Amino acid sequence: LLSALQELRDRLSQQVVSSMGPLKLVVLDSVSAVIYPLLGGRQSEGLALMMQLSRELKTLAREFSLAVVVTNQVTRDSSTGPLKPALGRSWSFVPSTRVLLESREGAGREAPHRAASLAKSPRQPTGIQVELDIGNGDVLEP
Incomplete structure (x- = not known):
């Protein structure tokens, strides 16, 4: 690792800005x-x-x-x-910032449902939580 x-690091040092x-x-x-x-x-x-x-x-x-x-x-x-x-x-x-993702199972849900909560942050109050539906490459707030 x-x-x-x-x-x-070596590749980044030689990185050329591309399109x-x-x-x-x-x-x-x-x-x-x-x-x-x-x-x-x-x-x-x-x-x-x-x-x-x-x-x-x-x-x-x-x-x-x-x-x-x-x-x-x-x-x-x-x-x-x-x-x-x-x-x-x-x-x-x-x-410096920690987000906890938890699975939320529920009847009738087609896509995996998650809760993301801010556990540590230098800039935002902790405890902020948002519910997410994850499916087919999209992340949506329900």
Whole structure:
């Protein structure tokens, strides 16, 4: 992953503005799926890798004026406990903005229905929530 980010950095450094314009968004889906297999019980090495990854992504964002979207799974301590980031408390300090997407199942709905809530933001109040219908490539507010 880190070598892929270095390759991306090299390509961005040589990027020529085309008719499509420069790259402005990097998506890493899912960061926990990439990092978990590397942990293998080595907690301190895993934490160091997570922090190195976060530094690399933030540097790319700053140097090339990119938006970086990283998805992370959520987990609970029990079946009724609150949702929390799968990569734990350390990763929760990394993003400047965090959006929680939740599936909302309901009878009579043709497309997957989601709720997006703002969990962390430097510019907006948290707790803002919007309902979304996702289907056939469209995202619509119901």
